[in-house]
Amino acid sequence: MLFRKRGGDGARALREELRRPGVVLVPGVFNALTALMAQSLGFKAVYVSGAAVTASMALPDLGLITMDEMVKTVKYIVDAVDIPVIVDIDTGYGEALNVMRAVREFEAVGAAGVQIEDQVMPKKCGHLSGKALIPPDEMAKKIRAAVEARRNPDFVIIARTDAVGVMGFEDAVERAQLYLEVGADVIFPEALRSEEEFREFARRVKAPLLANMTEFGVSPLIPAKKLEEWGYKFVIFPVTALRVAMYAVREVFRTILEEGTQAVWLDKMFTRRELYELIRYYDYEKLDSEIAKAVDNTYNKLKEGGHGPRN
Incomplete structure (x- = not known):
């Protein structure tokens, strides 16, 4: 049957990937067709990039997309593929209670996990200047709210910190430790500026880590094999497909x-x-x-x- 999927399969599969050794390459997708292509080539998961989906609507990545618009996009993607779908939900569409509702909505349409970031609204692309952060305890409340809201314990909560480019490397490490303490499953240090920062972050933060290999940003493009050796679990390529397609x-x-x-x-x-x-x-x-x-x-x-x- 074409319509054979069961709810919760994606979250369980993503949780199993977390337990396995080895790095997971996760391409960024912006619609169901690109996700289906990724699956057909053998990728183990896909990442629904807020920047890519927003750009596909001819809008800038400034938090302009609504939760309902993103949920609708994610539903089409989840319905098209059997591999786990990770969703970029920006700052969670508001405060802690808004995050709880967002988690419920994305979980309901079959997402395997969500990524939440610690910027203020309106947020910016993580590789641009002029970003501002919410206090670490406010972000911790959002993460805890996400953990409390999920119905399926396998549903993965990814906490992104943009602190390196705003408050500095040490602040990013401290935030990561706090976010883990309140229940984050994966830490995403955004916009690290050198191979040394990628290595040092992995040395200091003992948790599953996600590396962002976006193009034209402040981070060097590091081969996944090297990132795996340093301790990174996921490597995302959030806007690569959109950029190549638009070219x-x-x-x-x-x-x-x-x-x-x-x-x-x-x-x-x-x-x-x-x-x-x-x-x-x-x-x-x-x-x-x-x-x-x-x-x-x-x-x-x-x-x-x-x-x-x-x-």
Whole structure:
């Protein structure tokens, strides 16, 4: 069956990944189709990036997306894939009680975990200047609220701190320790500025860690194998797919505008067959045919026995 998923599978799978050795590469996705592509290639989880989803709506990453908009996007993604879906919920859409509601909403649509950050609203991209943080105890309340709100104990709470670029490295370490004490499962130190900071953070904070390998930011692009050696569990690539996709869209549109045809791009395209196979087009056709055949057989048997429906 195409619609065979059971609630809670993603959270359990993500929790199992936390217990296993080895690093997990997590690509950023912004819709169901990109998530399905990631799954088809063998990724073990996907990350729904707030920045990527917001950009796909032609909006800046300034906390403009609403919880309802993000929940709807995540539901489409969860319905499309069987691998765990991690969701970036920015600052949690408000204070502690708002975070509780957010956790319930995302858990209800099948997310495996959420990431909450300690910026003030309106938040900014973690790799830009001008960020401001809420006090560590206020963030701790949000994390504790998230832990209390989850129905499934496997649901993963990821605490992100942006303190390195605002208050300094030591403050980031202290915040991470506090966030772990109140129940965070994973720590995400945002915008570390050097390999040495990545190594030192992992040495000082003994917990599952998430590294952000976003492009064009303040962090160096470090191979996942090296991050694994230092102690990082997850490596995310939050906006990579969106950036590459937009580059391709720009170039093909430019060709069409200048040449009036897309012909030179055919060998660079995802073919019709490839798209249909990815979205399981033929499986849907088969299912539709099987349902119609089963009903027709039942209907015809009833008619032959004189028990057909009256007009």
